[in-house]
Each structure stands twice: as C-alpha cells, then as structure tokens.
Amino acid sequence: MKIEEMSAAALKEAVLNKELSCTDIVKAYFERIDKVESKVDAYLTLCREEAFKQAEEIDEKISKGIPVGLLAGIPIAVKDNICTDGVRTSCASKMLGDFIPPYDATVVKKLKEEDAIIIGKTNMDEFAMGSSTENSAFKKTKNPWDLSRVPGGSSGGSAAAVGSLTASLALGSDTGGSIRQPASFCGVVGLKPTYGLVSRFGLVAFSSSLDQIGPFSKTVEDSALLLQAIQGNDDLDSTSFKGDIKTDYLSSIKDGVKGMKVALPTEFFQEGLNSEIREAVLNAAELLKEMGAEIYEVSIPITNEGLSAYYMISSSEASSNLARYDGIRYGYKAPDYENIDDLMKKSRTEGFGPEVIRRIMLGTFALSSGYYDAYYNRAQKLRKKMKEEFKKVFGEFDLILSPVTPDLPFKIGEHSEDPLSMYLGDIYTVNINLAGLPAMSMPIGISKNNLPIGLQIIGPEFGEDRIFKAAYALEKKINLDYLRRDI
Amino acid sequence: MKIDKSTVDYIAKLAKLSLTDEKSEKMAEEFEAILTHFQSLNNADLEDVKIDYKDNIKSVFRKDETSVFEDKEKLFQNVKSLEGSSIKVPKIIE
Numbered sequence: 089m090k091i092e093e094m095s096a097a098a099l100k101e102a103v104l105n106k107e108l109s110c111t112d113i114v115k116a117y118f119e120r121i122d123k124v125e126s127k128v129d130a131y132l133t134l135c136r137e138e139a140f141k142q143a144e145e146i147d148e149k150i151s152k153g154i155p156v157g158l159l160a161g162i163p164i165a166v167k168d169n170i171c172t173d174g175v176r177t178s179c180a181s182k183m184l185g186d187f188i189p190p191y192d193a194t195v196v197k198k199l200k201e202e203d204a205i206i207i208g209k210t211n212m213d214e215f216a217m218g219s220s221t222e223n224s225a226f227k228k229t230k231n232p233w234d235l236s237r238v239p240g241g242s243s244g245g246s247a248a249a250v251g252s253l254t255a256s257l258a259l260g261s262d263t264g265g266s267i268r269q270p271a272s273f274c275g276v277v278g279l280k281p282t283y284g285l286v287s288r289f290g291l292v293a294f295s296s297s298l299d300q301i302g303p304f305s306k307t308v309e310d311s312a313l314l315l316q317a318i319q320g321n322d323d324l325d326s327t328s329f330k331g332d333i334k335t336d337y338l339s340s341i342k343d344g345v346k347g348m349k350v351a352l353p354t355e356f357f358q359e360g361l362n363s364e365i366r367e368a369v370l371n372a373a374e375l376l377k378e379m380g381a382e383i384y385e386v387s388i389p390i391t392n393e394g395l396s397a398y399y400m401i402s403s404s405e406a407s408s409n410l411a412r413y414d415g416i417r418y419g420y421k422a423p424d425y426e427n428i429d430d431l432m433k434k435s436r437t438e439g440f441g442p443e444v445i446r447r448i449m450l451g452t453f454a455l456s457s458g459y460y461d462a463y464y465n466r467a468q469k470l471r472k473k474m475k476e477e478f479k480k481v482f483g484e485f486d487l488i489l490s491p492v493t494p495d496l497p498f499k500i501g502e503h504s505e506d507p508l509s510m511y512l513g514d515i516y517t518v519n520i521n522l523a524g525l526p527a528m529s530m531p532i533g534i535s536k537n538n539l540p541i542g543l544q545i546i547g548p549e550f551g552e553d554r555i556f557k558a559a560y561a562l563e564k565k566i567n568l569d570y571l572r573r574d575i
Numbered sequence: 576m577k578i579d580k581s582t583v584d585y586i587a588k589l590a591k592l593s594l595t596d597e598k599s600e601k602m603a604e605e606f607e608a609i610l611t612h613f614q615s616l617n618n619a620d621l622e623d624v625k626i627d628y629k630d631n632i633k634s635v636f637r638k639d640e641t642s643v644f645e646d647k648e649k650l651f652q653n654v655k656s657l658e659g660s661s662i663k664v665p666k667i668i669e
Contacts, residue, residue: 190649326635396613407590414591416664418653428665433593445592449583449602450609452590466616469624508608 091116092253093571096162096310099256103150103161110143110150110161114205117163121207121254124575127235129227130248130255132168133176134208139163142205149203157202158317164199165255167246168209169216170301171290172196175206179292180224181214183413183420183439193290194325195259195301195318202317207255210245214441215410216263216294218242219513221270222504223443230500232274232572233539237497240270243304247274250304252575257314258304263295264398265492265517267302268529272492272542275531275570277311277559278304282550283524284329286315287322295405296327298398298521306570308530308559312337315552334553341553341560346380348558351485353388356516365491368533368541373489375565376558384485390477391519393470398518399511400454400467406444407451413439446507471522478523482548487558490516492529492542516544526552530559531570540570578606 091113094102102108118136125131149156166172169179171189173196178184192200199206213223221229221244229244231237232252239248243260247270250258260267262280271278279302286301293299303314316337322328352373357366373383415421415435422434440448454463481488493513503510520527525546532543543562547555583599583606594602644650647660656663 187653190646190652323637326637330635390619393615393619396616399609400613400616411591415655416662421655425665428667429591431665432591436591437593440592445594446602446605448590448592449586450606452586453582453606456586456589463613463616465626466621468626469621470616470619472626473619473621473624507605508612511609 092120092256093573095307096159096256096305096313097307099162100160104156106150108161110146110205111140113161114139114143114163117207117254117256124252125254127230127575128232128248128252128254129229130210130239130245130252131165131208132178132180132211132226132245135175135206139205139207146203146205157204158313159199159202159204159257162204163207163256164204165207165210165246165249165258166196167212167243167258167260169212169261169292170196170259171292172206172209175209177209177292178226179215180212180226181439181441181444182225184292184418185225185420187418189290191290194287194322196290198318204257204317210243210249210258212245213242213443215292215406215444216242216261216266216299217406217443217447219265219269219510220498220503221245222500223441225441228500231497232575234497235575237499237539238273240273240497242266243278244270246304247271247276247278250274250276250306252572256306257310259301259318260304261291261299261301262521263298263402264521265514267304268492268517268527268542268544269513271304271529272540273497275540275572276304276306277308277528277530278302279311279315279528279552279555280520280526281315281319281552282329282526284327285319285333285526285550285552287320287325287328289322289324293409295402296409297405298402308556308563309338309341311528312341312556329550333550337553337556341556343557344379345376345558345561348376348381348487348554349384349485350376350381350487350489350558351384351386351481352489353386353391355388355391356490360494361491362495364533364535365493365496365541369489369491369543372532372543372562375562379561379565381558386481386485388477388481390470390474394474394519394522395511395515397467397470397474398514398522399450400463401471401522403447403451404454404464405451407448407455410440410444410448415439443507474519475523478525486554488546490544490546492516492544496535496537496539496541520546525549526555528555528559530563531568532562532566534568578603578610
C-alpha cells in the first residue's frame with residue numbers, strides 16, 4: 089500500500105514504530121501533489137518548505153525519545169478561512185487575496201501542539217458561501233471522481249484534497265452543510281461537530297451562530313482522531329462549550345449498534361430525492377438492522393421550512409460579519425476613490441464576488457426596518473421550534489439517518505446561473521446547523537455512473553461518540569474501496 | 576413579494592455596496608424569486624414560540640486581564656496605507 093493510501097491512524101503507528109519517518113510521509117504526499125494536484129486544484133497555498141521543516145523537527149523528537157502528539161507526522165490540509173500565522177488566508181476572496189494573519193486559529197494551534205504537519209490551505213467558495221466551490225475568486229476545484237464535476241462546497245478543496253490523496257486529513261467549516269455535502273460528493277468522511285464543541289477563534293466568521301469547524305478524513309476512525317485533537321473549550325471563543333465533553337472517542341468506537349434506536353424522517357424521503365441515493369440510504373438502514381439496531385419512521389414536519397429560515401438567518405449574520413471589510417485596516421483597497429464613503433463602497437463592491445454581494449444584500453434586507461419581523465425574527469422563532477422538535481426526537485431515538493444531498497455531484501456550471509437552484513441542494517443539511525446538532529457524512533455507496541453517495545448520520549447534542557459507533561460499524565460492514573488512486 | 580429596483584438601491588446604500596443599474600435590476604428579480612420561495616416561512620405555526628434570550632444561555636465573561644501582543648508590527652502587516660503606526664484614511668470630517 090502506498091503511503092498516501094494509508095489511513096492517518098496507520099501512518100501514526102508507522103511513525104511511532106519507526107517504520108516510516110515524517111520526512112518519508114511528507115515526501116510521498118508532495119510527490120502525489122506534483123502528480124495530481126494540477127488536475128484537481130484543491131489547494132490555494134502549498135506549504136512545502138514549512139512542511140518538510142516540521143517533519144524534520146518531529147523526526148528529531150522521535151529519535152530523541154521525546155513524546156509526540158496525537159497527530160504526529162500526519163499531513164493535514166486547512167481550509168482557507170482558518171487563520172494560519174504568517175501564511176496567506178484568503179477565504180478564496182479578492183477581498184482577502186493578500187491577507188496574512190498575525191495569529192493562528194485555536195484549531196491550528198492545537199494541530200501544531202499535536203505535531204500535525206500542515207501541507208497547505210485549501211480552496212473554497214468565497215467566504216464559505218456556496219455549495220460547489222465555483223464561487224472561489226481564484227480557481228475551480230474538480231471532483232476527484234469526475235474532473236468535469238464539482239467537489240461540492242464550500243469546503244470543496246479540503247474534501248477534494250483528502251479524496252484525491254493529497255492530504256491525509258483536512259479541516260473544513262460547516263455553516264449549512266459545507267463539510268457534509270463536499271464529503272458526500274468526494275467520497276470521504278466529513279463531520280460537523282455539535283455547535284460549541286470546536287473553537288471558532290481564528291475562523292473567519294460567516295454566520296456566527298451556525299459556523300463550526302470539523303474534520304475530513306478517509307476513515308471514521310481518523311475522523312474521531314482529528315476531532316479529539318481539535319475539540320475543547322476555548323477562552324477566546326465565548327460560544328465554545330464549557331461543560332464536560334467526551335475526550336476519548338476511539339476507545340468506544342468499536343462498540344457496535346446493538347439496541348440503538350435509529351429514526352428515518354419521512355420528510356427527508358419525499359419526491360425530488362435521487363432514487364439511487366434513496367436506495368443507498370435505505371440499504372444502510374437495513375445493514376444497521378442486521379447488526380442489531382432498531383429502525384423506525386418518524387415525522388418532523390418543521391424540517392420542510394428549514395431552508396428558508398437558514399438562508400434568512402445566515403445571510404443576516406453574514407451581512408453583519410462582513411461589514412468589517414472596508415479596505416482600511418486590512419483587505420482589498422480600491423485604487424480610486426473620492427471620499428471615505430466612496431472608498432468603502434468601491435473596496436467592498438470590487439473585493440466581493442457576486443454570491444457574497446447577493447447574501448449581504450439579502451441579509452441587509454431581512455434585517456432592515458419594516459422587514460425584520462417578517463423575516464429575521466420569524467426565522468429565529470422557527471429555529472427555536474426546530475431545536476425543540478429535534479430534542480423531542482432524540483428523547484426517543486439514538487440517531488437519525490438521512491441523505492446528505494438530493495442529487496449526485498453535478499457538472500461544473502450546471503447551477504451557477506441560478507442561485508435558488510443551488511440553495512435547494514442544502515435541504516437535508518441546513519436543519520442540523522439550525523438545531524446545533526452533530527452530523528456526519530460517510531460514503532455509503534457508488535452510483536451507476538461511478539459517483540460516490542453519502543449517508544448523513546445525525547446525533548443529539550454532544551453525541552458524536554454515538555455517531556462514530558454507528559458509522560464505524562457501517563464502514564466495516566460495507567467495506568467499499570473509495571480510494572481514488574488514478575486521477 | 577414585489578421587490579423593485581429602488582428597494583435594491585436602498586439596501587445597497589445600507590450595505591455600502593454600489594450596484595450598476597443592470598446588476599440592480601437582476602438582483603431585484605433574483606430576490607423576488609428567493610423571497611417568494613421563502614414565503615414558506617409563513618407555513619409553520621409559530622404563535623406560541625417566544626424568543627426569550629435568557630433561555631438556557633448564560634453570558635460568559637473573561638477576566639479583564641491585559642496581556643502583551645509581542646509582535647506589534649505583525650498587527651499592521653496588512654494595512655495598505657501605513658504611516659508609522661498610523662493608518663492613513665481619506666478626510667472624514669468636512
């Protein structure tokens with residue numbers, strides 16, 4: 089097995105047993121990058137020199153018998169909306185095209201403390217707004233399964249990097265599905281943790297009450313490993329959870345699903361869902377049943393309204409969060425202007441792409457007087473009710489299963505002219521962000537035209553361990569080979 | 576609901592964005608389609624839902640302790656028009 093095909097867990101073991109050096113690993117990954125990255129275009133910035141330097145440092149630690157971290161020697165890619173000290177962080181926008189953060193995000197600090205090796209910054213939809221990575225101001229990332237199709241978004245680069253074997257693990261962010269949908273499209277595992285589990289300090293804010301950073305990986309076990317490394321309370325993020333959290337997912341991950349009550353919401357299987365995806369999800373439920381879980385049908389009617397509430401809330405929060413970009417302290421500054429107002433207007437209009445402008449406008453509208461009650465306030469009420477409904481469901485059931493997307497990965501350019509049709513693809517993922525719950529997308533099948541199909545496993549608040557158990561069991565049962573060796 | 580160009584222009588002013596007439600009209604159409612679809616927000620029965628921000632949420636405070644950010648130059652590394660440690664801006668008060 090080639091180095092880039094090994095799981096992160098296997099790489100770590102090889103490093104600790106001195107079968108592989110970190111330098112061997114980084115070398116293999118950059119050879120792979122040199123071979124396929126020009127076809128996939130997952131990265132905006134590659135950190136070749138720094139990665140080799142870090143590898144050398146960790147190799148020295150190991151040779152001296154100094155204990156190393158949880159992610160020792162593992163090459164990891166970081167989405168370009170997560171601040172990396174001294175390394176350009178652009179959010180795939182002209183607005184931050186040359187922005188060099190003066191600090192590391194808390195998750196990046198944790199990666200470094202655990203001796204992970206940061207390989208580069210990945211492409212995304214501008215400011216995390218989009219579902220295809222086509223909204224990047226710099227390049228379009230391709231799906232490793234079919235280079236004429238999108239990798240999904242907004243964390244398309246991170247998903248494609250893991251999917252094309254140019255990173256062992258990756259970090260993404262999920263506001264309305266931006267980890268889960270690209271994970272599904274690229275045939276990798278992607279997890280959106282419970283809101284508050286992972287610090288948002290250093291994550292460029294899009295929608296502060298919805299954003300969460302989460303792991304991309306090839307396997308379920310690797311997902312748990314990375315989550316363990318990045319989770320935890322952070323004084324620098326006042327929305328980060330202060331209560332007790334599970335610190336060890338790996339020890340219980342093989343427990344199995346016997347006796348687990350799993351619900352399938354009828355609203356998620358309506359008309360409009362691709363039949364192959366439906367079959368794959370129902371098949372997954374059958375497999376869980378074979379392994380001892382109990383499958384039930386449940387109805388959660390409020391989920392039908394989730395998409396509207398999501399776009400109202402996220403656009404409103406975005407309009408507020410993006411007000412800081414004025415060309416003065418950092419970011420794009422318009423070259424010609426007459427006065428301060430003109431400077432700000434021109435910097436913003438020239439620096440932001442069309443989807444970002446659209447969402448700022450939508451959000452400003454929803455918050456403006458006369459419309460606030462009808463749109464923003466109403467959406468928040470719906471959100472509160474949504475949270476309560478899900479809480480009721482989890483009072484009875486252990487997990488919820490659903491599709492991740494209504495359709496298979498689409499062709500580049502297919503939805504880019506019609507924003508609404510792009511938004512409709514988020515129908516199964518947004519409700520989860522509104523409710524603050526954890527959810528994973530894992531590969532569950534391959535379509536007739538050789539495209540990956542993802543399954544969404546939703547857990548109760550801080551129920552990531554339950555998700556890992558079910559996902560691990562399914563992964564072993566299905567035992568499909570998802571590695572895209574030839575691109 | 577009907578969104579016309581003048582509404583879009585007003586919103587653009589609030590958001591400090593400037594749209595060309597063509598883009599303004601296109602956006603008005605897109606908004607209409609999006610907001611029409613989002614009328615479904617009215618379907619749910621939300622009569623009994625009260626948003627009381629004291630629900631289950633406790634404000635978290637940090638100790639008011641100062642610490643030194645060592646590398647002050649770094650803080651200004653992204654400013655386009657720096658003079659010393661001052662940021663140069665156009666005249667604000669006429």
